[in-house]
Amino acid sequence: xxxxxxxxxxxxxxSAPEPALAGAAGAADAASPRRRMLAAGPVVAxxxxxxxxxxxxxxxxxxxxxxxxxxxxxxxVFALVGVLIAADVLVRASxxxxxxxxxxxxxxxxxxxxxxxxxxxAVMTALISFYLTYLAYRNLKSVVPxxxxxxxxxxxxxxxxxxxxxxxxxxxxxxxxxxxxxxTEALSLVYGLFFLYIPATLALAxxxxxxxxxxxxxxxxxxxxxxxxxASYFLLPALxxxxxxxxxxxxxxxxxxxxLQQILLDQRVDFLSDxxxxxxxxxxxxxxxxxxxxFTGALAAHVLGMRLRARVVAWVLLALTAMATIHLGWHxxxxxxxxxxxxxxxxxxxxxxTGYDPRADRxxxxxxxxxxxxxxxxxAGAASSATTPGDAVAAELLTAGTTAxxxxxxxSPSGDPDRSAPATGEAR
Numbered sequence: 485x486x487x488x489x490x491x492x493x494x495x496x497x498x499s500a501p502e503p504a505l506a507g508a509a510g511a512a513d514a515a516s517p518r519r520r521m522l523a524a525g526p527v528v529a530x531x532x533x534x535x536x537x538x539x540x541x542x543x544x545x546x547x548x549x550x551x552x553x554x555x556x557x558x559x560x561v562f563a564l565v566g567v568l569i570a571a572d573v574l575v576r577a578s579x580x581x582x583x584x585x586x587x588x589x590x591x592x593x594x595x596x597x598x599x600x601x602x603x604x605x606a607v608m609t610a611l612i613s614f615y616l617t618y619l620a621y622r623n624l625k626s627v628v629p630x631x632x633x634x635x636x637x638x639x640x641x642x643x644x645x646x647x648x649x650x651x652x653x654x655x656x657x658x659x660x661x662x663x664x665x666x667x668t669e670a671l672s673l674v675y676g677l678f679f680l681y682i683p684a685t686l687a688l689a690x691x692x693x694x695x696x697x698x699x700x701x702x703x704x705x706x707x708x709x710x711x712x713x714x715a716s717y718f719l720l721p722a723l724x725x726x727x728x729x730x731x732x733x734x735x736x737x738x739x740x741x742x743x744l745q746q747i748l749l750d751q752r753v754d755f756l757s758d759x760x761x762x763x764x765x766x767x768x769x770x771x772x773x774x775x776x777x778x779f780t781g782a783l784a785a786h787v788l789g790m791r792l793r794a795r796v797v798a799w800v801l802l803a804l805t806a807m808a809t810i811h812l813g814w815h816x817x818x819x820x821x822x823x824x825x826x827x828x829x830x831x832x833x834x835x836x837x838t839g840y841d842p843r844a845d846r847x848x849x850x851x852x853x854x855x856x857x858x859x860x861x862x863x864a865g866a867a868s869s870a871t872t873p874g875d876a877v878a879a880e881l882l883t884a885g886t887t888a889x890x891x892x893x894x895x896s897p898s899g900d901p902d903r904s905a906p907a908t909g910e911a912r
Contacts (some may be wrong), residue, residue, distance in 0.1 A: 517839050520837075520838065520839045521697055521700050521701075521838050521839065521840065522606060522609065522700070524700065524701075524704045524834070524837045524838040525609060525610045525613030525614065525700065525703055525704050525707060526609065526613045527837065528613065528617055528704060528707045528708055528711060528837070529612075529613040529614075529616040529617045529620070529707065531711065532616070532617045532620035532621065532624075532707075532710065532711045532714075533547075533616060533617075533619075533620045535620065535624065535711070535714075536619075536620035536621075536623040536624050539623075539624055539627055539631065540623050540624075540627055542631065543627035543630040543631055543759070544630070544759070544760075545626075545627060545630070545759045545760055546760075547620075547623050548623070548764075549619055549622075550622065550626070550763050550764035551763060551764075553622065554615050554616075554618050554619040554622065555615075557615060557618070557683065558611065558612070558615040560683060561611055561615070561683040561686060561687055562608075562611065564683055564684070564687045565607065565611065565687045565690065565691060568687050568688070568691040568692070569599060569691055572598065572691055572692060573591055573594050573595045573598060573599070574586070574591060576594045576598060577590045577591045577593075577594040580594065603696060606696060606700065607690045607691070607696075607699075610690055610699070610700055610703040610704075611686065611690070611703070613703070613707060614686060614703050614706065614707050617707040617710045617711060618707075618710050620710070620711070620714075621710035621711065621713065621714050622764055622766070623764065624714035624717070624718075625713075625714055625717055625764075625765075625766060625768050626755065626764035626765050626766070627759075628717045628718055628721050628768055629721070629752075629756060629765070630759060631718065632718065632721050635721050636721055636722055636723060636728075637720045637721060637722045637770065638722045638723055638724070638725075638727075638728035638769070639728075641720070641722055641769070641770060641816045641818050641819070642725065642728065642729070642816060644816070644818050645816045645817045645818055648817060648818075649817075653732070654810050654816075654817050655725055655732060655733070655810055655811065655813060656732065658807065658810055658811045659735070659736075659811070662811065664735050664736050664737065665737060667811065668736050668737055668739060668811065668812070669737070669739060671804070671807060671808040671811050671812060672739040672740055672741040672742075672808070672812065674801075674804045674805060674807075674808045675741055675774070675805065675808040675809070675812060675814070676740060676741070677801065677805070678774050678777070678778075678805065681777070681778070681781070681801070682706070682777065685702070685706075685781060686702075686703055686706065689702040689703065690703065693788075695845055697838075697840055697845070698788050698840070698842075698845065700838060700840075701784075701787075701788075701834055701835070701838050701840040702784050702788070702834075704834040704837060704838050705780050705784060705830045705831050705833075705834035706777060706780055706781075706830070708829075708830040708833050708834055708837075709773060709776045709777050709780055709826060709827065709830045710773075712776070712826045712829060712830060713771060713773040713776060713826060716770055716771040716822060716826065717768040717770070719770070720770040721768070721770075722768070722769035722770045722816075722819075723767055723768075723769060724767065724768075724769035724813060724814050724815055724816070724819075725769075725813040725814075725815070725816060726745055726812070726813025726814065727745075727749065727767065727813075732813070733812070733813040736812070736813075741812050742812075745812075745813075745814075748765070748766050748767050749767070751763045751764070751765050751766065752765035752766075752767050769814070769815050769816065769819050770815075770816070770818065770819045770822055771819055771820075771822030771823045771825070771826050772809055772814070772815045772819040772820050772822065772823035773823065773826075774805050774808075774809055774814070774815075774823065775802070775805065775806060775809065775815075775819075775820045775823025775824060775827065776823040776824070776826035776827040776830065777827065778798070778801055778802040778805050778827070779802055779823065779824050779826075779827030779828065780827040780830050780831055781798050781801075781802075782795070782798035782799050782801075782802050782827075783827065783828065783831045784831060785798045787831065787835075787842050788842060788845075789842065789845075806820050
């Protein structure tokens with residue numbers, strides 16, 4: 485029997501849509517983790533704000549930004565991120581052109597490739613979410629004495645500390661071993677690093693991280709510390725050694741930390757006398773957020789496969805901060821142990837909430853992954869004419885290469901020329 489041409493063509497025509505359907509399904513599967521990663525920070529912020537609204541309402545005070553601290557810090561980190569983005573673009577343009585001062589056209593080209601609309605929105609969303617969570621945290625912390633009036637656990641916490649040190653007070657031991665002069669000045673400076681550490685590491689993670697997903701994971705983990713820390717304040721309200729037993733720290737010289745301790749005590753007194761209008765109080769000992777945030781940073785350095793030097797610095801900062809919290813009377817040792825638990829919990833929850841898989845990132849930095857990424861870039865370029873501007877932004881979102889432990893850089897899924905193999909002779 486003779487088969488007509490149109491009849492022979494029918495099977496091929498019928499099967500043609502299948503690759504397109506498969507490609508659409510693959511794109512949908514890839515988009516889901518990206519949406520999850522992007523939503524993690526806003527979800528933590530929303531939960532924190534809802535908790536703050538409920539608790540402040542129960543305490544009879546409004547939700548607010550006392551002294552505009554959260555707003556000011558958000559503006560500071562925005563400015564820092566802006567400076568780092570400019571540095572990122574200039575360095576990349578300089579490497580690409582081989583000139584110390586690249587032409588403006590080259591700078592503009594790198595900026596368009598590196599900082600797409602999608603990447604910029606992702607970074608700004610992460611920062612805003614982080615500081616909205618911080619705003620909620622400050623409100624939650626402030627009303628602890630209103631929700632649990634007259635309940636303080638300083639006695640049991642101090643007793644537990646002494647039992648851990650065979651009947652001795654750990655702060656007294658530190659004062660006798662280190663002295664109360666130079667050591668106090670040095671540990672005061674260490675304690676103050678916390679206020680630089682948060683905006684600096686957030687900005688660096690979101691701007692320079694080879695994989696933006698790693699930066700978003702880090703921001704989410706640190707945001708969770710605020711929420712978990714606030715919960716611990718309600719669990720075991722406490723003032724801290726310097727307020728519960730001030731005579732023990734009376735011999736310490738006047739420093740920026742001792743001045744801050746007095747300011748916080750005055751604010752607490754004002755707040756308790758008039759919660760509706762008084763400045764929010766910020767005294768709470770258990771658990772130590774200094775420790776939890778530094779511990780989260782140290783754990784994240786390992787999870788993200790950072791260089792040995794960065795990991796060592798993270799652990800040294802954690803150890804010095806723990807010493808400062810005890811020496812200066814901010815916390816009991818038990819508070820610091822609680823901080824370690826919170827920091828570990830923040831990292832674990834962030835991995836679950838964001839769906840971030842650091843092992844997949846490290847695997848993507850292999851030579852086989854480089855070849856696969858190059859192939860994907862070629863396919864994406866061939867299909868770009870069929871995508872909408874919205875699709876392009878979604879595809880560019882969260883795209884940056886991954887760095888192997890030996891420092892080799894993988895090809896970025898976004899096709900960033902600065903992340904390609906060093907064919908141009910750029911230093912790696």
